Amino acid sequence: MLAVTSLSDIKTVGVVGGSLGGLFQAVALSELGLDVTVWERSAGRPDDRGAGIVLQPSVAWFLSVFCGVDPDQVSVPVxxxxxxxxxxxxxxxxxxxxxxSWGAIYKPLRDRLDTVRYRDGQHVDVLTPRPDGVDVQVGAAVHPVDLAIIADGSASRHRGLVAPNREPxxxxxxxxxxxxxxxxxxxxxxxxxxxxxxxxxxxxxxxxxxxxxxxxxxxxxxxxxxxxxxxxxxxxxxxxxxxxxxxxxxxxxxxxxxxxxxxxxxxxxxxxxxxxxxxxxxxxxxxxxxxxxxxxDGRVSRMRKDRILLTGDAAFVVRPHTAASAEKAAADAITLFTALQQVPSVEAALEAWERDRLAEGAALYRHGVGLGQRMGLNAPEATPITRRTD
CATH class of the missing domain: 3.30.9.60 (D-Amino Acid Oxidase; Chain A, domain 2)
Structure with a gap:
């Protein structure tokens, strides 16, 4: 077990969303000895015929260190x-x-979490902040956790708790x-x-x-x-x-x-x-x-409110030209993992994490918009999203 100095009042973590962003966080925080539960609204494992991804350094490092996977063995070199x-x-x-591939990243992450930690086919209805944590309501059950991480993607249903009026x-x-x-x-x-x-x-x-x-x-x-x-x-x-x-x-x-x-x-x-x-x-x-x-395109001006964090595409939605969506999600988790080990208090650790990830997310957001502009793809004016993918 790793030595941790800033977790005296965080023992339980709830992760909303079990795709890559949620899995990176759940696997990393489990390595800190925390009791992590992931709620994923989709049932069963997804098809492995999804899109390809450029393997970036943070993802490669995460697979190697946390999952024991040699990234050279699960990727195709060019x-x-x-x-x-x-x-x-x-x-x-x-x-x-x-x-x-998306599936070659998903599988080793998912395999690190047993069915007790990863609860698929379960939809999180409400997140309710408490002075010392968050209540996660799933159906009729309420699960108190010390830290909640919103990782439910670009169409996040819970983003507004932290960053209101920030739909992509x-x-x-x-x-x-x-x-x-x-x-x-x-x-x-x-x-x-x-x-x-x-x-x-x-x-x-x-x-x-x-x-x-x-x-x-x-x-x-x-x-x-x-x-x-x-x-x-x-x-x-x-x-x-x-x-x-x-x-x-x-x-x-x-x-x-x-x-x-x-x-x-x-x-x-x-x-x-x-x-x-x-x-x-x-x-x-x-x-x-x-x-x-x-x-x-999606950006937020904050990624934290008390004990609720935004991560992955629930925070910044960056264009695929950047080849950085999975990389950004992995870095979100690595940075939080590191901050909770190295910063003496939880509040200071979460503040440091947010400061770092806001700067990185904003830079990637601008970079992606700039790439689209140079290729002549951008619409004259972006259109607000008023509907969800489901």
Whole structure:
């Protein structure tokens, strides 16, 4: 057990949300000997066919130190960046990076928490502050904790307790995404992208792609997956059409895999044939179940109120161009873990944590908006979000 100097009055922690942001916090704080409970409203483990992520240092360090996972064994290395022109030609620059899947991060984190600590299919209804902690209401049960961490994502239901009137805003474009089993790609097409982080920058659009681990985190060539992202401008009406599924159900800010409406899929393929270089266009054509998400901007001016903290995308929603969403969530947890060990009082530790994370979040927020502006993707004016993803 680690020696801790500032936790004399914190023994129990409640985490609202069991995706990456909540799991980073729960795993780190469990290492401090705290009694941590995670409440996740979704039931069961999610499908491992989610999008790819650039493996950043804080995530790699967290997996290694807290989960005993060698990040090199669960990620796919690339040595070059590849830039396409409209006619399909490309040039390369040397840049080593590692690519990982959402599921390859989620699994070792989730495996660190047993069913007593991780309670899926349970929705947190109310958080009620007390002088010495927080009451977490789940259904008819009330669970008193000494510290509550809100980690329920960009559509957070509880953000307003700490940062009122700070809902994310729609940035004016969507990210279409696709994941393809490497074995389903023709060998000559797969070879074009092997060992490459590939880009195409067009007129107010960007496409990028790279290989990520396959099932169960395998990185064996031939068993990996190709991950692609295509940023496309979309006004409010286009967003509604894109995220309304084949059954007519409106999903608001995202469309899960397997639900794209036939007409929207046909339009996506037509746009790819008109606008994308040939090798990249073929990736879109080989994708059975493309999905989509709205690009959002979200920032807060505070991440703490008494014993309630905001973390991950419940605090700052940064654009995916920054490749920093998972990194930011991991750093939130590492910084809190470190502050609670090194700062003599809990209040001082939480203040130091908030100060550090506000500065980092604001910097990433500005960086992402700037990247969108340089690519010509930003809408003239961001649109407030008045609906939730569910």
């Amino acid at each position: 040595t070059h960046r590849q830039f396409f022109t409209r006619d399909g030609r490309s040039h390369h620059t040397l840049m080593r990076q590692q690519m990982i 805003r729609y940035a004016g474009y969507v990210a279409y995404r696709g994941v393809i089993d490497e074995g389903e790609l023709p060998e000559e097409l797969s070879a074009v992208f092997r060992d490459r982080f590939s880009f195409y920058d067009g007129d107010r659009t960007q496409f990028l792609c790279y290989f990520i681990p396959g099932d169960f985190g395998t990185t064996e060539p031939g068993k990996r997956r190709m991950n692609w992202v295509w940023y496309v401008r979309a006004d409010a009406a286009d967003l509604d059409r894109t995220t309304t599924d084949r059954n007519g159900t409106a999903h608001g800010l995202s469309l899960p895999p397997g639900l794209i409406a036939p007409q929207v899929h046909a339009e996506l393929l037509d746009r790819a044939r008109r606008l994308l270089p040939q090798p990249i266009r073929e990736l879109v054509e080989h994708t059975r179940e493309p999905f989509a998400q709205a690009i959002l």
